[in-house]
Amino acid sequence: MKKYTNTGSKDTRSGFGDGLTELGKTNPNVVALCADLTGSLKMNAFKDNHPERFFQIGIAEANMIGIAAGMTIGGKIPFTGTFANFSTGRVYDQIRQSVAYSDKNVKICASHAGITLGEDGATHQILEDIGLMKMLPGMTVINTCDYNQTKAATLAIADHHGPVYLRFGRPKVANFTPADQKFEIGKAVQLTEGTDVTIIATGHLVWEALQAAETLEAAGISAEVINIHTIKPLDEEAILASVAKTGCVVTAEEHNFLGGLGESVSRTLAVHHPTPQEFVATQDTFGESGTPAQLMEKYGLNAAAIVKAAEKVIGRK
Amino acid sequence: MSDNKSLENLVTQVRRDILRMVHKVNSGHPGGSLGCAEFLVTLYNDIMKLNDGFDMDGKNEDVFFLSNGHISPVIYSVLARRGYFPVDELNTFRLLDSRLQGHPTTHEGLPGIRIASGSLGQGMSVALGAALTKKLNGDDNLVYSLHGDGELQEGQNWEAIMYAAGNKVDNIIATIDYNQKQIDGATDDVLPLGSLSAKFEAFGWEVLEIKDGNNIQAIKDGMAAAKAKTGHGKPVVVLLHTEMGNGVDFMMNTHAWHGKAPNDEQLESALAQNPVTLGDY
Numbered sequence: 001m002k003k004y005t006n007t008g009s010k011d012t013r014s015g016f017g018d019g020l021t022e023l024g025k026t027n028p029n030v031v032a033l034c035a036d037l038t039g040s041l042k043m044n045a046f047k048d049n050h051p052e053r054f055f056q057i058g059i060a061e062a063n064m065i066g067i068a069a070g071m072t073i074g075g076k077i078p079f080t081g082t083f084a085n086f087s088t089g090r091v092y093d094q095i096r097q098s099v100a101y102s103d104k105n106v107k108i109c110a111s112h113a114g115i116t117l118g119e120d121g122a123t124h125q126i127l128e129d130i131g132l133m134k135m136l137p138g139m140t141v142i143n144t145c146d147y148n149q150t151k152a153a154t155l156a157i158a159d160h161h162g163p164v165y166l167r168f169g170r171p172k173v174a175n176f177t178p179a180d181q182k183f184e185i186g187k188a189v190q191l192t193e194g195t196d197v198t199i200i201a202t203g204h205l206v207w208e209a210l211q212a213a214e215t216l217e218a219a220g221i222s223a224e225v226i227n228i229h230t231i232k233p234l235d236e237e238a239i240l241a242s243v244a245k246t247g248c249v250v251t252a253e254e255h256n257f258l259g260g261l262g263e264s265v266s267r268t269l270a271v272h273h274p275t276p277q278e279f280v281a282t283q284d285t286f287g288e289s290g291t292p293a294q295l296m297e298k299y300g301l302n303a304a305a306i307v308k309a310a311e312k313v314i315g316r317k
Numbered sequence: 318m319s320d321n322k323s324l325e326n327l328v329t330q331v332r333r334d335i336l337r338m339v340h341k342v343n344s345g346h347p348g349g350s351l352g353c354a355e356f357l358v359t360l361y362n363d364i365m366k367l368n369d370g371f372d373m374d375g376k377n378e379d380v381f382f383l384s385n386g387h388i389s390p391v392i393y394s395v396l397a398r399r400g401y402f403p404v405d406e407l408n409t410f411r412l413l414d415s416r417l418q419g420h421p422t423t424h425e426g427l428p429g430i431r432i433a434s435g436s437l438g439q440g441m442s443v444a445l446g447a448a449l450t451k452k453l454n455g456d457d458n459l460v461y462s463l464h465g466d467g468e469l470q471e472g473q474n475w476e477a478i479m480y481a482a483g484n485k486v487d488n489i490i491a492t493i494d495y496n497q498k499q500i501d502g503a504t505d506d507v508l509p510l511g512s513l514s515a516k517f518e519a520f521g522w523e524v525l526e527i528k529d530g531n532n533i534q535a536i537k538d539g540m541a542a543a544k545a546k547t548g549h550g551k552p553v554v555v556l557l558h559t560e561m562g563n564g565v566d567f568m569m570n571t572h573a574w575h576g577k578a579p580n581d582e583q584l585e586s587a588l589a590q591n592p593v594t595l596g597d598y
Contacts, residue, residue: 031453053453057480058476058479060473060476062438062442062472062476063473063476063477063480064442065442067442067443067445067446067477068446069432069442069443070442070444070445070448071446071447071449071450072450073373073446074376074447074450074451074454075376076453078446093439094442096436097433098439098443101422101423101433102423102432102433103424104432
């Protein structure tokens with residue numbers, strides 16, 4: 001099995017910040033809007049280099065989404081930045097009417113997604129955002145796995161015309177994908193080849209899935225790991241090709257099992273190739289305060305949980 | 318500049334369009350539409366600087382955003398009569414497969430519409446965004462917007478109003494359709510707005526009033542005064558006092574026709590009160 005190396009843990013939000021900084025230099029139409037969380041979203045460099053294209057909106061997320069929608073009229077490409085909770089649930093109707101239904105070229109960039117925001121607790125965490133965004137017609141939904149991929153995705157979505165939800169996190173996670181990768185929206189990345197089980201993961205659980213695959217290999221189980229960075233549109237072809245070989249699936253995500261990646265995968269399988277599936281995800285619950293590692297452990301979002309799910313799903317074949 | 322008589326005739330035709338559109342499908346919002354007929358006819362045919370044809374980006378022309386999307390009949394009629402799309406298409410209002418959705422949308426590509434509206438309170442933010450882009454593009458033209466007064470009960474407006482003044486967005490003229498009525502009754506009974514002029518002034522806006530928002534000359538004068546206030550570091554708002562249901566005696570002085578269609582007999586009576594036709598669709 002191909003091994004992956006952590007080349008140095010970094011936060012995915014810095015991938016966004018660095019991607020945005022690069023866009024500032026290369027794409028004069030890119031503008032950035034922030035709702036009083038410039039530092040948290042790592043938007044400082046863009047702000048410092050391009051003050052005329054940086055818009056501090058204040059603690060007013062609904063207004064930020066509306067302004068972003070309006071700024072597309074005249075050719076700007078707005079990137080909004082705030083926490084995932086305030087990027088989605090708080091402004092769902094604004095995104096629905098002014099962005100998605102109006103087909104505006106707005107990039108909603110959301111940090112601190114999931115429970116690994118940690119100590120701030122459930123008010124600031126969100127485990128429903130993938131579901132909220134993927135239900136909107138025309139919305140592209142991306143959840144990146146590490147720093148390099150987040151940077152690549154940030155660059156890629158500027159060239160994609162249409163509304164995009166880009167989701168990333170707060171803590172430092174393993175950085176293992178290539179720095180020079182080509183990010184193709186909607187194209188899954190197969191990381192390992194296997195024959196016994198397919199592990200489909202998104203976000204930083206992709207790294208956990210790779211760790212799980214190594215553990216499984218040691219136990220004589222061959223796991224195929226697929227990185228689904230784009231939840232919508234979903235790369236159904238890659239998923240179906242893999243399950244045709246393995247016959248069972250584990251999905252892994254830092255999101256509620258309702259509405260997330262797992263549900264998208266199960267729909268694809270139900271329609272095209274009914275297959276046993278286990279869900280590594282939160283079980284319809286809010287989060288709580290704690291360190292990211294504690295929360296990952298308590299809510300079953302780590303390599304150990306993926307191993308357990310794989311063993312279980314293989315037994316259901 | 319268009320003469321007032323030809324604008325008045327156009328207003329009468331727009332009223333006829335509104336009434337017939339809403340009557341045909343037995344749904345829609347005639348009250349607020351009729352109240353804003355003079356304003357939108359004058360805006361599109363006398364006040365705004367517009368390019369020929371329609372371009373979504375609206376570069377180097379004035380742009381308008383309708384925030385209170387339920388008065389779609391009036392904007393559809395005004396846009397069609399201005400040549401943005403065939404007048405005949407008014408016949409499809411609220412019907413299956415139509416570009417003239419119950420509330421305006423860009424989704425079906427209707428020329429003249431740049432954003433969906435209907436869920437209230439979002440238009441001010443959108444107008445600000447377009448105004449900021451005009452500044453970035455070095456485009457000196459203006460952004461106009463129209464909002465219901467009841468719509469100001471939505472909190473997002475006040476986020477936008479605060480932002481506009483705080484950031485000197487002075488290339489926007491927001492207009493409030495100040496008819497003091499909403500679906501459930503008088504705004505004072507549903508949720509009082511207090512003094513809108515005091516509120517906007519406190520937020521740092523230039524506030525102008527048009528006392529008779531159903532009078533073309535008053536609209537021309539008031540909007541010219543508003544335009545003169547732009548470009549001086551402050552956003553501009555116009556409190557446009559209108560009469561809901563204006564031009565149809567039994568629809569005036571009540572909120573009852575906010576979202577109700579006339580029956581056959583009522584339509585006949587309403588059209589008889591607006592006899593000048595430039596050619597019904």
